[in-house]
Amino acid sequence: MPEEPSKQASIPEQLAEILVKVLKPGGIGLGGGYGLWLLLIEHKVSEAIASTLIGFCFSYAGKLLEPIHKGNQQRLEKAGEVVNKKLDQFGEQAIAKLTSAEDRYFEAQAAECETCSTEGMAKISGIFTPMLEQVFVPLEFDGRMASPGFSRSLEDLERLQASGVSIWDLLARAKRDAIYSEIAILAWGGYGKTTLLRHIAYSLGRNKQPKEVTRYIPVLLLLRKYREILSQETPPSLPELIMQHHIPSLPIADLKMPTDWAKAMLEQGKMLVMLDGFDEVPKAKRPLVARWLNAQRKKYRKSLFILTARPKAYNEQTSSDRIDFNSLLYVRNFNEPQRKAFVEKWYWCQEYYHHGKEDIPAVRKAAQDAADDLLKQINQRQELADLSQNPLLLNMIAMFHRRYPSSKLPKRRVELYQEICVLQLRDRPGARDLETWLTGDNDEYATAQVILQMLALEMMQQKEERVEQAVLLKRLEGYLKAQEESIAPADFLRQIEQISELLVQRESEEFEFSHLSFQEFLAAKEVVRRGEESLLYERFGEDWWKPVILLYAAQVKKPSTLIRTALSQGFKDLADACCQETSKRIDADLQQDLAELNALREAEAEVKTLRYQMLEELLSTQQWKAADKETYRLMITTVGKEEGQWFNREDLENFPCEDLRILDQLWVKYSNGKWGFSVQKRIWQECGSPMEYNDDWEKFGDRVSWLKDGSWIDDLTYDLDKSLSGKFPFGWRFVDAFGGLEWHLFSRAATCEL
CATH class of the missing domain: 3.40.50 (Rossmann fold)
Structure with missing residues (x-):
């Protein structure tokens, strides 16, 4: 039980005792006024004290505490003096805590987050870190x-x-x-x-x-x-x-x-x-x-x-x-307005700091011109637009554009990562005019990257995201010896950390790659260098290795073997993802290797067939609800998203015609022509092809029984005999809202001539 104030003490003395108890934990911050009131209640202070406090406790007990500093109205002066004397015994630091403790915490937490220190992005000469x-x-x-x-x-x-x-x-x-x-x-x-x-x-x-x-x-x-x-x-x-x-x-x-x-x-x-x-x-x-x-x-x-x-x-x-x-x-992926906002803000910061924090018309124009040039290049090339959906990659693209304003931007993710590695390992030390092992005459930066690749692969094999310094130095010793390099492991680590910053020390005596995606890229590149694709085969089912496998497929000269092996082991979705990576390639060697191109096309066709096998089994046995869920799973993974995510407009407007046609044909076949995307598209067209929420869209909802008694429903009965035409598939409708985006898929079905 809390200690009660002395019954012999005067009212001001009782108040002083209570205020000291409030101050001892560190003062009044959030909820402090309420805590003071609770303390009063706990001590069962007389109604005289309570009524005295009610009028002023809401404003930091203003009229009571002001005598401590300035004096106050005459009727509270005596009480204030008693409280002031008691507080003197407690000390001035406690009074300071009354107002500053939580404010100082707020400031400390904000200060820790003040700069835009994007993980994975090291400092580059001439490029400023914005707030x-x-x-x-x-x-x-x-x-x-x-x-x-x-x-x-x-x-x-x-x-x-x-x-x-x-x-x-x-x-x-x-x-x-x-x-x-x-x-x-x-x-x-x-x-x-x-x-x-x-x-x-x-x-x-x-x-x-x-x-x-x-x-x-x-x-x-x-x-x-x-x-x-x-x-x-x-x-x-x-x-x-x-x-x-x-x-x-x-x-x-x-x-x-x-x-x-x-x-x-x-x-x-x-x-x-x-x-x-x-x-x-x-x-x-x-x-x-x-x-x-x-x-x-x-x-x-x-x-x-x-x-x-x-x-x-x-x-x-x-x-x-x-x-x-x-x-x-x-x-969600970064959309075009988000991309535009980031690039314009980022370039303004670069020019602002470059010109000594001068925000003048000339600085703003230079920033806008550079931003417009970058955005134009991104908008003109779909592969760059795809990359810039990821904020980290967009940041990397912006840094590359700033560092090499006249150079052509990398087309693919693997190329972008490689350019950043070259920038950090070769160009950055040179730009800073540093005399280091990395700026030697024998292309040491390439050797440095190989060593980092060796480290990245071993960390992937050990399922490590960070490694203790002693262990790291031991590994580096072995890598450097294998490459016949004489530099000491500690010197190599120091230069990589301080100059390239591809390896960073976030915790004491513990190192990691600046971003896990760099570790994954370098590990994939090391598998390519060694020619040890079989390392990946036994890891097809491990999510930890999926990014490495996809990055490997994007750069290996003959990806068809990897895809066929994944299929033979039953990893159909992984094989499909690898096909999507290889479809982005315009590698000259791959174009010239006709045998590999044919093998790749055959593997892609086999992927399509096997990937939809489960859906066909479910439809053929009339497991409609499970087939509906499988349709959604196939569709959402086709656009590169995870189960549980929603489609956006771009996903549906650009949905691959071949995949949409396979899905439609299976539904039409096993429902005897009653269900399928082509059926839904036909009904949508008969209702006026609505592309917004209006009476025509509601008419469509009535026709397929998605709208019942004026309300859109999301719990349907799967019955082939009793349901209306066009009712299914339905489960793919993980879109922004009813009457929000579905029409974009029906429009796509028309474009694909379903």
């Missing part, structure tokens, strides 16, 4: 809500989907709808997950969040930093992790918070806890981290949680200790 808010472009999401309350929010979600879900939209709703209090954000590498969390933390730290969003206390935790701590037998609680590890790591020295501050803020629902990189936790340790996180979520239900991960790491959790958040968001 995050100068170049940040909001991400858009596809989403699903897994809560039982989803049905209540369907209309709201569909409205959000029409323009792309914004993270701030969801956080604004979190207080009134618990479905938004836990959000998992999924995307492959380079799609800006970490940057988004940094933006949220920075905005809240500087009080720049949208006005409709509560100013939560942001806590950004990188799981790669704490994965060992959280997977131990007795991991710290979330408050302990914040107080003992997170706060000391922030870039403001001597940031001291009250002992139970984090626990109190979590319990009161004041915190937004952001956990970045679940996929960066080793697979074997993910159940342990999931168990820890689930326990913290259960204990601190009032606070908000955001988790980021690559899709496979989140979706393929098999343990009973798994994470299932209410809201699941997939990051």
